[in-house]
Structure formats: structure tokens, C-alpha cells
Amino acid sequence: xxxxxxxxxxxxxxxxxxxxxxxxxxxxxxxxxxxxxxxxxxxxxxxxxxxxxxxxxxxxxxxxxxxxxxxxxxxxxxxxxxxxxxxxxxxxxxxxxxxxxxxxxxxxxxxxxxxxxxxxxxxxxxxxxxxxxxxxxxxxxxxxxxxxxxxxxxxxxxxxxxxxxxxxxxxxxxxxxxxxxxxxxxxxxxxxxxxxxxxxxxxxxxxxxxxxxxxxxxxxxxxxxxxxxxxxxxxxxxxxxxxxxxxxxxxxxxxxxxxxxxxxxxxxxxxxxxxxxxxxxxxxxxxxxxxxxxxxxxxxxxxxxxxxxxxxxxxxxxxxxxxxxxxxxxxxxxxxxxxxxxxxxxxxxxxxxxxxxxxxxxxxxxxxxxxxxxxxxxxxxxxxxxxxxxxxxxxxxxxxxxxxxxxxxxxxxxxxxxxxxxxxxxxxxxxxxxxxxxxxxxxxxxxxxxxxxxxxxxxxxxxxxxxxxxxxxxxxxxxxxxxxxxxxxxxxxxxxxxxxxxxxxxxxxxxxxxxxxxxxxxxxxxxxxxxxxxxxxxxxxxxxxxxxxxxxxxxxxxxxxxxxxxxxxxxxxxxxxxxxxxxxxxxxxxxxxxxxxxxxxxxxxxxxxxxxxxxxxxxxxxxxxxxxxxxxxxxxxxxxxxxxxxxxxxxxxxxxxxxxx
Amino acid sequence: xxxxxxxxxxxxxxxxxxxxxxxxxxxxxxxxxxxxxxxxxxxxxxxxxxxxxxxxxxxxxxxxxxxxxxxxxxxxxxxxxxxxxxxxxxxxxxxxxxxxxxxxxxxxxxxxxxxxxxxxxxxxxxxxxxxxxxxxxxxxxxxxxxxxxxxxxxxx
Numbered sequence: 001x002x003x004x005x006x007x008x009x010x011x012x013x014x015x016x017x018x019x020x021x022x023x024x025x026x027x028x029x030x031x032x033x034x035x036x037x038x039x040x041x042x043x044x045x046x047x048x049x050x051x052x053x054x055x056x057x058x059x060x061x062x063x064x065x066x067x068x069x070x071x072x073x074x075x076x077x078x079x080x081x082x083x084x085x086x087x088x089x090x091x092x093x094x095x096x097x098x099x100x101x102x103x104x105x106x107x108x109x110x111x112x113x114x115x116x117x118x119x120x121x122x123x124x125x126x127x128x129x130x131x132x133x134x135x136x137x138x139x140x141x142x143x144x145x146x147x148x149x150x151x152x153x154x155x156x157x158x159x160x161x162x163x164x165x166x167x168x169x170x171x172x173x174x175x176x177x178x179x180x181x182x183x184x185x186x187x188x189x190x191x192x193x194x195x196x197x198x199x200x201x202x203x204x205x206x207x208x209x210x211x212x213x214x215x216x217x218x219x220x221x222x223x224x225x226x227x228x229x230x231x232x233x234x235x236x237x238x239x240x241x242x243x244x245x246x247x248x249x250x251x252x253x254x255x256x257x258x259x260x261x262x263x264x265x266x267x268x269x270x271x272x273x274x275x276x277x278x279x280x281x282x283x284x285x286x287x288x289x290x291x292x293x294x295x296x297x298x299x300x301x302x303x304x305x306x307x308x309x310x311x312x313x314x315x316x317x318x319x320x321x322x323x324x325x326x327x328x329x330x331x332x333x334x335x336x337x338x339x340x341x342x343x344x345x346x347x348x349x350x351x352x353x354x355x356x357x358x359x360x361x362x363x364x365x366x367x368x369x370x371x372x373x374x375x376x377x378x379x380x381x382x383x384x385x386x387x388x389x390x391x392x393x394x395x396x397x398x399x400x401x402x403x404x405x406x407x408x409x410x411x412x413x414x415x416x417x418x419x420x421x422x423x424x425x426x427x428x429x430x431x432x433x434x435x436x437x438x439x440x441x442x443x444x445x446x447x448x449x450x451x452x453x454x455x456x457x458x459x460x461x462x463x464x465x466x467x468x469x470x471x472x473x474x475x476x477x478x479x480x481x482x483x484x485x486x487x488x489x490x491x492x493x494x495x496x497x498x499x500x501x502x503x504x505x506x507x508x509x510x511x512x513x514x515x516x517x518x519x520x521x522x523x524x525x526x527x528x529x530x531x532x533x534x535x536x537x538x539x540x541x542x543x544x545x546x547x548x549x550x551x552x553x554x555x556x557x558x559x560x561x562x563x564x565x566x567x568x569x570x571x572x573x574x575x576x577x578x579x580x581x582x583x584x585x586x587x588x589x590x591x592x593x594x595x596x597x598x599x600x601x602x603x604x605x606x607x608x609x610x611x612x613x614x615x616x617x618x619x620x621x622x623x624x625x626x627x628x629x630x631x632x633x634x635x636x637x638x639x640x641x642x643x644x645x646x647x648x649x650x651x652x653x654x655x656x657x658x659x660x661x
Numbered sequence: 662x663x664x665x666x667x668x669x670x671x672x673x674x675x676x677x678x679x680x681x682x683x684x685x686x687x688x689x690x691x692x693x694x695x696x697x698x699x700x701x702x703x704x705x706x707x708x709x710x711x712x713x714x715x716x717x718x719x720x721x722x723x724x725x726x727x728x729x730x731x732x733x734x735x736x737x738x739x740x741x742x743x744x745x746x747x748x749x750x751x752x753x754x755x756x757x758x759x760x761x762x763x764x765x766x767x768x769x770x771x772x773x774x775x776x777x778x779x780x781x782x783x784x785x786x787x788x789x790x791x792x793x794x795x796x797x798x799x800x801x802x803x804x805x806x807x808x809x810x811x812x813x814x815x816x817x
Contacts, residue, residue, distance in 0.1 A: 566804050610804040617797045624786055624793075631782055639775035640721065643767050647724025650763075654728035658735050 011048070014074035016040045017085045019048030028089065029136055029149040030159035036085055045088040046073070051153040052469060053382060054082055055179070056455040057127060061152020066121050068114035070138075070150045080475020081468060082457060086150045091141045094196070095134035101199030104234055104260055106144035111196065112237070115189050116255030118148065123182045123252055130157035130180055132188035133164045134201065146192075155379045156180065162208040163201065164188045167215060167244050168362045169373065170208075171291060175383045176364075176372030178428070183246035187220075190241025190249075194224055197232050216288040219269050220244050233260045240264035244287060246362050272316035278303065286317060290360035294371065297352055304330075304355070322358065329354045329420055350413075354420060361422040368406045374428035377407050378435075382451035382458055385500065389466035408447045411436040440510055441519060445503065452507030462500035473508040474542035476501065477535060481547040481585075488556045495527030496535070496553060505534055514541045528557045533595070536587035546585025554590070555582040561594045566607035570599075692747025696737060699751055700730040703764025722767035729763040 011019040016039045023035035028047055036048035049072075055061070062072040062084065074085040102111075115132070122129055129151055136149040136159075157177035162170045166187035169177040195201045202224035203211050214223040221242040230238065237258065243249050243266050250264060275282035276289065279296035283289045289309070293300040303309045310323045333351045356366050364373045372380060384399040410417070414433035418426050432450070439446045439453055452458050459469040460476050464483065470476045485496065497505070509516055516537030522530035532554050539547060558578050565571045574593050581589035686694045704726060708719040733756050740746040750756065801808065 568803050568805060607804045607806075610800045611806060614797050614800050614806065617793045617800075620793055621790055624790055632779070635775045635778040635782065636771075638778055639771045639773075642774040643721035643770040644724065646770060647721035647728070647767055650728035651724040651731070654731040658731045 011078050011083065013048065013076040013078060013083045013085055017046065017048070017074055019083065019085075025088075028086070029131060029151070029153045031084075031150075031153040046085055047088050049084040049086060049150070049153055050469065051082055051084060051457075052459070053155050053379065053386065054455075054457040055152055055154075055156060055379075056457065058082070058152045058457050060125055060127055061150075064121065064125065064127075064151065066114075066118045068118040068146070069148050072150050072152070077472060077475075079468070080470035080472040080479065081459070082471060084150070084153065089138045089149070090147060091139040093135050094137040094139050094146050094192070095201060099199065102144065102196040104197070104232060107193055107196050107234065108258060108260060110144040111146050111193060112189075112255055112258055114145070115148070115192075116252045116258070119182055119185050119189070120252035120256060122185070127151075128156065128179050128182055129185045130160060130177070130188070132185060132192055133160050134195075135159075137192060155376070155383065157184070160188065162211050163203060164191045166246065167212075167220060167287065167291075168246060168364060170212060170215070171294075172364055172371040172373065172376075173380075175380050176370065176376045178364075178373030178376035178379075180373070181246065181424075182252060183249045186241050186249045186252070187246075190238055191224070193234060193241065194230075194238050197230065197234060197238070202226075212291075215244070216291050217284065219285070221266075236264040236266070237262065240266045244269065244362075270317055270319075272312070274312075274316055276303075276309070276312045276316075286313070286319065286322065287360045287363070290356045290363050293352065293356055293359070294366045301352070325358045326355055329358055332420065350416075357422050357425065358420070363422075365425050367409075368402060370402075370406075374410060374425060374432055377403065377410070377432065378451035378454045381407060381448070382455075382461060385461040386459075386466055389461055389463040389500070392463065394463075404444060404447050407432070407450065408444070411447065411450075441506065445506070445519070448499075448503050449507045449510075452504055453511070456511065460501055460504040462498050462504070464498060465501070473505055473512075473538055474544050476504065477538050477542070477544045477547060477550075480535075481549045485549060485553045488553060491528050491531075491553055492557050493527075495531040496550065497531045502531075502534070505538065509534075509537070512541075514538065526557075528554060529561065529591075529595070532558070532587060532591050536591045539586075540588045547587055548583065548585035551582040551585045551587055551590060554587075555579065558582070558590055558594050565600065566603050570603055690742055692737060692742045692744045693734075696734065696747050696750050699757065700726055700734075700760045703761050707764065707768055721771060722764045725763040725767040726760055729760050733760075 009021045011021065013019055013036070017036055018039055019034050019036045021034055025033040025035055025047060027033060028049060031049045031051050034048040034050070036046040038044055038046060051058070058075075062075045065071050070086055070089075072084045072086050076083050119129065129148065131149065131151055131154075137146050138149065139145070140147055155175055156179040157165060157169060158174050160169075160174065160177070164187075165177065166184050169180055169184055172178075191202075203214065206214070211223075217223070218227070221239045224242060229235065232238075237250075237255075240248065240250050248266055254264075269285050269287070271284045275284050277283070278289065278292040279299040281288075281292045281296065283292050300309075304326075310326070313319045313323050330351065333354060350367070353366050356363055364371050381400060381403045384397060384403055388397045388400065410429050411433055414429050417429045421429075435450055435453055436446055439449055441449050457471050459466070459471045465476065465479060468479055470479055480496075480501075485491075486494075506519060508514070514537055517525075517530075517533050522533060525533065535547070535550060538544070555578070559575055562571050562574050562578065565574065578590055578593045581587075581593060683694075701723070704719050704722045707722050733750055733753075737743070737746055737750060800806065
């Protein structure tokens with residue numbers, strides 16, 4: 001952590017960049033922005049960006065440099081929250097209202113080639129942009145050049161309009177789109193080029209669902225061009241880029257040296273002459289059938305059982321192989337569920353999911369009533385928690401619950417997706433399974449921790465601190481100490497932390513191998529004590545300095561814990577020491593004083609010793625009583641002896657008086 | 662066991678030669694033996710009355726009697742064991758009283774000493790018991806051991 005906060009409204013990032021938190025700017029790249037300045041080079045219009053949920057590979061994005069990309073100049077963590085500095089947009093957004101159509105050579109020189117180069121760079125780095133959209137592409141003033149806003153500041157494709165997304169991710173809810181592939185970026189680039197050539201965005205004014213309907217009906221390219229041929233030499237390029245089959249889209253390598261004369265050929269989709277009615281919808285392509293199967297599962301399964309779909313596929317589309325593949329999936333699933341091989345009790349949804357993926361291998365996973373790419377699941381889960389927390393809602397988070405069930409289903413049944421599932425989905429599910437297997441947590445916690453295990457930049461999602469975007473455990477400790485803590489009674493009942501904070505800490509503990517009590521060990525302790533041990537471990541590991549507010553809040557419970565000590569004086573000494581440690585804000589010392597097994601064992605031994613000693617004393621008291629008669633005889637003997645001695649002395653004195661004097 | 666029975670028992674152990682010896686001594690040295698008998702009467706009385714004390718209490722009495730009776734006996738010796746002197750001594754109430762008081766003082770000393778010892782010891786024992794109980798109380802307080810229902814009675 002570098003830099004320091006002058007006050008609450010100004011932040012110093014990277015040593016010499018000053019962010020003024022009072023000057024909120026329009027969002028850039030879907031990320032809240034503030035005015036910033038470089039104190040070493042004043043004058044440049046900079047923006048300070050506050051990414052809420054940066055992707056796991058944020059560092060790679062921040063390191064990207066390309067002429068067609070606005071770079072992240074500096075990134076720094078301040079108070080546990082990630083901040084990024086970048087230049088302000090050089091000009092207006094490319095597709096702003098009332099822009100005039102671009103000439104083809106300008107499109108090729110200023111957009112296609114530079115963006116292809118950028119996508120080439122991304123592909124080599126193993127990243128995807130998923131951010132080519134009207135509000136993130138800016139004109140460079142004075143030239144026909146476009147530049148892409150900074151990348152890696154939001155979950156991938158979260159802010160992409162349905163129009164700019166390929167069908168394989170447009171069907172998903174925005175957070176469920178995942179990083180996708182470079183082919184998805186090629187589609188977005190295609191839509192951008194088309195819009196520039198047309199001078200307007202296609203299908204303007206339609207709702208997302210209407211746009212999807214049209215695209216599934218005729219294919220994206222035809223839907224976007226309204227079926228009219230484009231009066232442009234770029235027509236074949238755009239048609240290829242807008243292909244709904246990702247494999248048919250050109251790669252960045254094909255575009256870096258593209259010219260007006262380059263011609264791309266795209267085989268058309270196979271359309272049926274006679275449409276198939278799935279519920280109210282008329283379906284002409286296999287891809288549309290897959291989509292409508294998810295929308296109308298009852299109608300679809302009725303058609304399946306009556307073999308209408310098989311007949312339609314065979315007669316209208318001549319896809320006998322597909323029919324066999326579907327039948328194979330159905331018989332395979334029926335057999336395995338009969339043999340009890342799948343762990344799920346409800347095998348209907350996975351079966352539908354399989355059939356959809358057989359019909360359209362490019363489609364995402366359809367499970368639990370929603371479309372999503374498995375790789376996006378941890379982010380979806382985190383996003384559901386974060387939106388719930390930021391909205392300040394206290395009702396049960398049903399979205400989180402559903403996503404947890406789906407994630408836990410995929411993690412436990414990952415192996416069953418390895419056969420008959422498109423390779424991309426199978427690979428993503430296996431990545432989740434591997435991630436989950438590395439986790440030491442079990443049950444629901446393991447699933448809830450996956451977002452943090454996957455993404456070290458993910459902030460703590462507790463409703464208490466979600467606004468602060470704290471992604472570092474040490475910063476969360478310091479924040480906690482300065483925050484409004486629960487009352488001592490609440491601490492006694494449910495601990496100092498909430499579930500989201502514990503999950504955040506646990507994930508960080510595992511990632512950084514911080515030596516604290518294991519989750520299972522802590523489960524045996526009272527909640528507040530488990531929290532104290534966790535926080536103490538963190539405090540020691542990170543050297544965060546004193547945490548007096550936390551210590552004070554945990555003090556009453558810590559003191560009550562001392563009553564297990566048998567020795568009152570030890571209790572008293574330790575009570576004083578615990579109070580001193582709490583005043584110093586030293587959590588490690590506090591827990592060392594109240595949880596000291598060796599001293600406690602010595603204390604127990606001391607108590608046993610005391611019981612023995614008391615028994616010995618009682619014995620001694622009893623023997624005092626019983627020795628009374630024997631003592632009586634001794635007194636008499638002693639008395640006699642005294643009398644005898646004095647008699648002898650008297651006799652000797654008598655002799656001396658009588659004879660010697 | 663009464664003094665009489667003990668006396669009779671003691672008399673029963675007396676052998677015949679002892680009686681003959683005593684008779685001879687009485688005849689040969691009447692003054693010495695009668696005076697000595699008179700002087701030793703308290704010892705014999707103690708011996709007879711205090712069977713529980715036995716001869717150990719008689720021995721001190723013997724020495725005390727000896728200490729006081731030495732002077733008159735010496736005087737009798739210097740008179741050559743003269744019977745007239747002996748008779749005068751036997752009728753001298755003051756010296757007899759002095760001798761008997763000496764014998765009785767032995768008895769008193771034995772009982773007083775015993776009593777004093779008993780008192781001293783009782784106080785020491787009480788102090789020790791109090792110390793032990795205080796120690797136990799401290800231990801109970803320190804280690805939070807509950808008091809037993811029936812506390813041990815204080816020794817008297």
C-alpha cells in the first residue's frame with residue numbers, strides 16, 4: 001500500500017496521482033470515475049476509476065498497452081480498495097447520437113485493423129475484451145480513429161448490450177456471460193463496423209427480447225441488415241463477423257491486413273421451409289429450436305416424446321446425425337439415472353440442458369432455468385451477493401441461494417458433464433471442479449468461497465462493508481476497527497463478523513497460508529471466540545497495528561471466558577492482563593491469555609493439588625483429635641518427671657545444706 | 662480399683678523374710694526405723710491412694726520427703742540413734758508437718774505440671790487446628806472448591 005489519504009475526499013494513488021472524490025464523473029468502462037490529477041505533471045485530464053468487481057486477471061489487463069486501447073496508467077490499492085488511473089476519454093463516444101456514416105477506407109484503417117491488432121494482442125495474452133460497445137469506444141479527435149476504453153475493470157461483458165453480443169452469450173443475463181472467447185469480441189467488432197457503415201445502430205428501439213427473437217428467427221446478420229443487402233464492400237466481412245456460429249467468424253489474424261478487396265465467405269444457416277411450432281413460437285433453425293426449448297420446456301418435451309422434433313429435424317433440415325445424438329443423450333441419461341450414476345434426484349433439467357447443447361454446441365449451459373457460462377458462475381454468485389448488499393436488503397437472497405445450488409450441483413456432478421457436453425462447457429465446469437477441490441472448505445461454504453478463491457481482487461461482500469470495496473484482509477481489519485461494530489450482546493450471540501466477512505477471510509487465509517485455527521477447529525469454539533482467533537491471526541500476520549475498538553467489543557466475552565480458570569488469583573491476574581491487552585488493541589495477546597491450554601492444564605493440576613491438600617489438612621485435623629488420649633499419658637509422665645527432677649534437686653539441696661555448708 | 666484393694670494386693674506380695682527383716686530392724690534400731698516409717702508415711706499413702714500414678718508419683722514424694730527429713734535424721738544420727746530423741750522427734754508435730762507437706766507438694770507438683778502441660782498443649786493444638794483450617798479456607802477460596810456439607814468439627 002502506498003500513498004496516504006489527506007482527508008476523506010482526496011486520495012493519493014501511486015505516489016503522485018490525486019483523486020478528488022467530490023468530483024464524480026460519468027462512468028468509464030462501466031466503472032465509477034472521479035476527476036484525478038498528476039501532481040508531477042498538472043494539467044492532464046485524468047480519471048480515477050473505482051472498479052467494483054475487477055476480474056481475476058486484472059493485472060494482465062492493467063499491463064496491456066496498444067494504440068487502440070486507453071491504458072490503465074497506474075493501479076494501486078488504497079484502504080484495501082483497488083484504484084486505477086487512466087486518461088479521460090479523448091473524444092465523444094463513437095456511436096453518439098447523430099454521427100454520420102464512415103467511409104469504408106476509414107473504417108478499415110481506423111477501426112478494423114487497429115482493433116484486430118488489439119484483439120490479436122488480447123488473444124496472445126489469453127484475454128478477451130468483451131467491452132466493444134457504443135459507450136466504451138471513443139473517437140480520437142482530428143482523425144478517423146477509434147480507441148477502446150480501459151479493460152478489466154468490470155466482470156466481462158457485464159455492460160454489453162444484447163445487440164453487441166453474439167447469440168451464445170446474449171441469451172445469458174449480463175453477469176452470466178463469462179469471459180468468452182475472442183470470437184465473441186469479433187462479433188462485437190462486427191456490430192461496431194456495421195453501425196459505423198450504416199451511420200446508426202441496427203434494430204434501434206427494440207427491446208432485448210425482440211432483438212433476440214429476430215436474431216434467432218433469421219440469424220444476426222440478416223436481422224441487423226433487415227434482410228437488405230449492404231451497399232458496401234465490407235458486406236462479406238460484416239456477414240462473416242456477425243455469423244452466429246463462432247467457428248465461422250474470422251480471427252484477428254485474418255483482419256490485421258484486411259483490405260476493401262478482401263472477400264469472406266460465410267455458409268448460410270440451414271433454414272427449414274416448414275417451421276416447427278414450439279409453444280407460440282415458429283422455429284426454422286436448430287439454434288432457434290435450442291433457444292425455444294429453454295423458453296418452452298413443457299411444449300418442447302411433449303414434441304420430443306411424440307418424436308415430432310426428430311421427424312422435423314430429419315425431413316426439414318436433413319440432420320439425421322443430430323437426431324441420433326439426441327437419442328443417444330436421452331438413452332444415456334435415462335440409463336445412468338436408472339443406475340443411480342447421477343447424484344441429482346431431478347434429472348429432467350440436466351437432460352434438457354444436454355439436448356440443448358447437442359442442438360446448439362455454441363450455446364451456453366441452460367441449468368436451473370437460466371442461461372449462463374459455467375466460468376461466470378463464481379462472479380454471478382458474488383454479483384448476486386454484492387447487489388443484495390449494496391441495495392441494503394435484509395430479506396433472504398433467493399438469487400444467491402439458486403446460484404449456490406447450481407454451483408454446488410456442478411461442482412459435485414462435474415464428471416458427468418465430461419461426456420456429451422460441448423468441450424468449452426466441459427472445460428469450464430472442470431475448472432470449477434478443480435478450484436473447488438483445492439478448497440479446504442466443505443459444503444455450502446466451499447461454494448460460497450469459490451468467488452474469492454478464484455478472484456483475489458474480489459472485495460468483501462458483507463452488507464456492512466460492500467460500499468468500501470475492501471479486497472485486502474488487512475484493510476478489512478482496519479476498516480472493521482473504525483466501523484460501527486455490533487453491540488457486545490450481538491457479539492456474544494453471533495460473533496463480531498458476519499458470514500460474508502468470514503468467507504472473505506477464510507479464502508484469504510487459504511490463499512496466503514496464514515497460520516490460524518482451521519475452519520473445523522474454529523467451528524468447535526463459540527462464534528465470538530472463533531472470530532477473535534481469526535482476527536488475531538490476521539493482525540499478527542499483517543502487522544496491522546492495534547485494533548482497540550474490536551478488542552473493546554470482544555472484551556466482555558473474553559473476560560467471561562476466564563471463569564474456566566479454577567484459580568481465583570490467576571483469574572484476577574489474567575483479567576487485568578486481558579484488559580490491558582484490549583486497551584492496547586492487541587488481539588493476539590488477548591486470545592493468548594484466554595486460550596492457553598498449557599496454563600489451563602497447570603491450573604487444573606493446581607486445583608487437583610488443592611483438593612488433595614485440603615484432604616490432607618482434614619486428615620491432620622482429625623488426627624489432632626485422636627491423639628488426645630495418648631497425649632494425656634505423656635503429660636502425666638512429663639509431670640512425674642518434672643516432680644521427680646525437682647524432688648532430686650530438693651534432696652541434693654537438702655544434702656548440701658545439711659552436710660557441706 | 663480402690664486404694665484398699667491395691668494396699669491389700671501390695672500386702673499380699675510382701676514376703677515372709679521381708680516381715681522378719683522389718684521386725685529385726687525395728688528391734689535393733691527402734692528409733693531410726695520408727696522415725697523413718699513416720700517420715701515415709703506420705704509416700705506410702707500416695708502409693709496407696711494413687712494407683713493410677715503408681716510408684717512414679719511416689720518417687721518424687723520420696724525425694725521431697727528425703728530433702729526435708731535429712732536434717733532431723735542427721736540430728737538423730739548425731740545423737741547415736743537415741744530412743745528418747747527418736748520419741749521426741751516422733752511427737753514433734755512441726756517437723757512431721759514439714760515432712761508431710763514436702764510429700765504432699767510432690768503430689769501437687771505432679772498434678773499441677775500435668776495440668777499445665779495439658780493446657781499448653783491444648784492451646785498449641787487449637788492454634789494448629791486454626792492454622793490448618795485457615796489454610797484449607799484459603800485453598801478453597803483460591804481454587805473455588807465448595808465447602809463440604811458437614812464441615813469438620815473443631816477439635817476441643
